[in-house]
Amino acid sequence: MARPVVVAKDVKKSFQHMGRTLDVLRGIDLTIDEGEMVGIVGQSGAGKSTLLHCIGTLDVITSGSLKIDDAELTELSGTRLAALRNRTIGFVFQFHHLLPEFSALENVVMPGLIQGRSRRDMEGRARALLEEVGLKERVLHRPGELSGGEQQRVALARALVLEPKLLLADEPTGNLDSRTSEQIHQLFYTVNEQRKTTIVIVTHNAALAAGMPRVVTLRDGRVERDERRPRGASAASDVSERTGKVEV
Numbered sequence: 001m002a003r004p005v006v007v008a009k010d011v012k013k014s015f016q017h018m019g020r021t022l023d024v025l026r027g028i029d030l031t032i033d034e035g036e037m038v039g040i041v042g043q044s045g046a047g048k049s050t051l052l053h054c055i056g057t058l059d060v061i062t063s064g065s066l067k068i069d070d071a072e073l074t075e076l077s078g079t080r081l082a083a084l085r086n087r088t089i090g091f092v093f094q095f096h097h098l099l100p101e102f103s104a105l106e107n108v109v110m111p112g113l114i115q116g117r118s119r120r121d122m123e124g125r126a127r128a129l130l131e132e133v134g135l136k137e138r139v140l141h142r143p144g145e146l147s148g149g150e151q152q153r154v155a156l157a158r159a160l161v162l163e164p165k166l167l168l169a170d171e172p173t174g175n176l177d178s179r180t181s182e183q184i185h186q187l188f189y190t191v192n193e194q195r196k197t198t199i200v201i202v203t204h205n206a207a208l209a210a211g212m213p214r215v216v217t218l219r220d221g222r223v224e225r226d227e228r229r230p231r232g233a234s235a236a237s238d239v240s241e242r243t244g245k246v247e248v
């Protein structure tokens, strides 16, 4: 049986704002198993990013239980939380947050250097990943010298360089054209299939969501729907049928 990577039980998250309490997550129950690829959809303000940030240990829940890779987040100190985050989780955001002064290669190498890994080892991995995402000829370009889609590929390579068990993406194709979006989507499917990385993607992109093997719909801070596609009707094959094989 697949192991759960994310287990949320009655997760609530409130914000204090101008003297008022805003209840944003109102009791989320959600289990995501190792190797799953899950889309999170829902109207603006439904709590998607908030949930992703909590799962990614970037924000703290107000009540309930949230386990990542068997660790109860509320019981971990800041240092342990950071260690879990570095070891287990990779992030891709709508805006890539690449460091503008550094090349693609240096951006991808950076998370490993911060962790004290050897530059040589990290450069080897980073070059291989950049090649995998189709950027072999762009490794020395700075973000400003790359297209939006290329920048997002660098961000994906950076998120993968420490081989996270869990990859979290918040509208990773939110500001890309549809063709480039589709190529990035295909990369996510490839990562999920080949590396068995568990992937959670928040998206407004209907085409991406429709193709995902599992789609969780949030509404007003609760899970409104949780739909799975039968195995075999995998999104990856649908997408590659539609787009032809994407070079990776």
Ligand SMILES: Nc1ncnc2c1ncn2[C@@H]1O[C@H](COP(=O)(O)OP(=O)(O)OP(=O)(O)O)[C@@H](O)[C@H]1O
Residues within 6 Å of the ligand: 015, 016, 017, 022, 024, 042, 043, 044, 045, 046, 047, 048, 049, 050, 051
């Ligand atoms: N730090 C904060 N302080 C106060 N309120 C917040 C904070 N962060 C988020 N909120 C509120 O929580 C609600 C949910 O925000 P969230 O960013 O999770 O929505 P979302 O589903 O990701 O929406 P979108 O699709 O627009 O990105 C919003 O109404 C937002 O204003």
Ligand SMILES: [Mg+2]
Residues within 6 Å of the ligand: 048, 049, 050
């Ligand atoms: Mg959001």
